[in-house]
Amino acid sequence: xxxxxxxxxxxxxxADAPHPREANDFFGHAEAERELLDAFxxxxxxxxxxxxxxxxxxxxxxxxxxxxxxxxHPDPSAAAAQAAVSLQVPPDSPVSRRIRALALPDVxxxxxxxxxxxxxxxxxxxxxxVRRLIHLFQQSSGAGGWRVAIxxxxxxxxxxxANALLKLIEEPPERSLFLLIAHRPGRVLPTIRSRCRKxxxxxxxxxxxxxxxxxxxxxxxxxxxxxxxxxxxxAEGSVRETLRLLDGDGVAFDxxxxxxxxxxxxxxxxxxxxxxxxxxxxxxxxxxxxxxSAVFRFLDRAVRARAEQGAGAATLxxxxxxxxxxxxxxxxTEIYNFDKRGLILAVxxxxxxxxxxxx
Numbered sequence: 001x002x003x004x005x006x007x008x009x010x011x012x013x014x015a016d017a018p019h020p021r022e023a024n025d026f027f028g029h030a031e032a033e034r035e036l037l038d039a040f041x042x043x044x045x046x047x048x049x050x051x052x053x054x055x056x057x058x059x060x061x062x063x064x065x066x067x068x069x070x071x072x073h074p075d076p077s078a079a080a081a082q083a084a085v086s087l088q089v090p091p092d093s094p095v096s097r098r099i100r101a102l103a104l105p106d107v108x109x110x111x112x113x114x115x116x117x118x119x120x121x122x123x124x125x126x127x128x129x130v131r132r133l134i135h136l137f138q139q140s141s142g143a144g145g146w147r148v149a150i151x152x153x154x155x156x157x158x159x160x161x162a163n164a165l166l167k168l169i170e171e172p173p174e175r176s177l178f179l180l181i182a183h184r185p186g187r188v189l190p191t192i193r194s195r196c197r198k199x200x201x202x203x204x205x206x207x208x209x210x211x212x213x214x215x216x217x218x219x220x221x222x223x224x225x226x227x228x229x230x231x232x233x234x235a236e237g238s239v240r241e242t243l244r245l246l247d248g249d250g251v252a253f254d255x256x257x258x259x260x261x262x263x264x265x266x267x268x269x270x271x272x273x274x275x276x277x278x279x280x281x282x283x284x285x286x287x288x289x290x291x292x293s294a295v296f297r298f299l300d301r302a303v304r305a306r307a308e309q310g311a312g313a314a315t316l317x318x319x320x321x322x323x324x325x326x327x328x329x330x331x332x333t334e335i336y337n338f339d340k341r342g343l344i345l346a347v348x349x350x351x352x353x354x355x356x357x358x359x
Contacts, residue, residue: 011112011121012060012152014240015247015286017216020060022100024091025215027208029058029201033087036066036199041076046197048169048178050154052185053201054300055293056240058212060152062087062201063179064099067107067148070177071095074145108136108149110165112156123334125156130164137173146175153181154188162189169195203237212239213246220246236297244290253287257294260348265355267348276344288340292330295347299323299354318357322350 013019026033032051039045051059068089073081089096098104110133112121133149151157157165169178169192180196182188204212209232214221223246234254235241245251260271279288303319326347333343 008114009121011114012109014056014243017220017243021064021102023061023064023215025212026061026065026086026088027058027212027215028204029062032062032199032201033065036062037069037084037087039197040070041082043076045177047172047176048180048192048196049199050180050182050185050188050193050196051199051201052182054203054236054238055183056235056238056242057201057204058239059181059183059201060150063150063152063181065089066179067150067177068095068099070146070148071099071104071106074175105136105139106145106147108133108147110149110151111153123156123331124158125151125161126158127160127164130157130161130168134164134168137168137176146177147173148177148179151178151180153183154192155183157189159189162192166192166195204239205237206232209235209237209239209242213242236301241293241297244286244293247286250290253290254294257291258298261294261298261351265352267352269348272345272348276341279344280340291344295326295351296323298351299326302354318354322354325350 010019036045036049051063053059065087069084069087072089072093072095073084075081095104099107102109110125110129112123112125113129114120115122137147137149151165154162154165165178166189172178178196180188180192185193185198185200206229210225210228213223213228213232220243227246228242230251231242231245234245234251245254260268260275275291278284279291299319299322303316306315306319329343329346332338333340
């Protein structure tokens with residue numbers, strides 16, 4: 001599928017890092033890879049696979065890796081497919097080259113597209129985007145083999161586009177596969193989730209993160225080992241978070257945010273206002289995204305830590321409610337272009353309330 005936004009920023013690419021479809025190396029998740037390979041070889045591959053887990057841990061890389069393998073080895077009974085020990089396809093193969101260029105009609109990508117009017121990506125995957133995918137799947141397979149759709153990510157679907165995708169998954173063309181990437185699989189439309197094989201990926205080990213960052217090449221591979229290790233230790237299993245932390249004063253900024261979270265339910269509102277000034281200034285989009293990511297990671301850590309201590313629902317519910325409110329407010333801020341200062345102040349009010357209620 002040739003990308004209609006060729007030459008424009010890609011919503012599923014992080015900064016200047018290589019896109020997951022360009023990755024030749026794969027780190028961690030060996031069991032998930034074996035599970036997909038075994039299901040394919042035994043003829044037990046589901047029509048849709050929901051690949052879930054935290055952002056930046058390799059879900060999209062695995063999806064593209066599997067798509068390449070299916071196109072390169074369409075017959076599960078063939079000797080090459082039966083002998084394969086992994087989903088690796090040589091990077092110089094015609095299939096790999098065409099997928100890197102988004103020039104293979106049998107592999108489709110559904111993601112947030114570019115809004116030429118606003119010069120930004122749409123905040124959601126629209127129903128128009130899903131309809132284009134449906135039209136492509138109504139055509140005959142170019143090579144007579146598999147047709148694969150990668151959705152990156154289902155978190156970006158709105159209600160209408162999710163229901164449209166559901167209809168396609170419910171009645172898929174023959175030899176079709178949908179690889180759905182979900183950063184929060186529990187929030188995926190239940191009717192979609194029920195029609196998918198679930199594949200949960202765990203956060204990467206720190207050593208795997210360091211290896212993955214090295215494999216990205218320059219400039220990340222040139223960073224001192226100590227810097228890489230320090231960023232990986234804070235990234236909670238995510239390569240994407242590691243790259244954020246390596247950018248500029250990322251580690252120092254993360255330390256400052258953690259200190260603010262650690263004082264909860266006490267809030268230094270002067271510091272919060274100063275933070276809002278920093279994040280809402282011109283050209284501070286990256287810092288804002290880092291902040292929002294840190295907020296959600298803090299909430300996730302808080303819930304997991306209390307659950308491991310045996311806390312009951314009364315302790316955990318305030319954090320879940322804060323997560324829901326902040327997530328909805330952040331989405332509305334993006335969709336309606338609200339002032340981010342108000343969002344940041346509301347975030348800390350929600351965190352304060354959660355921390356008090358979760359004691």
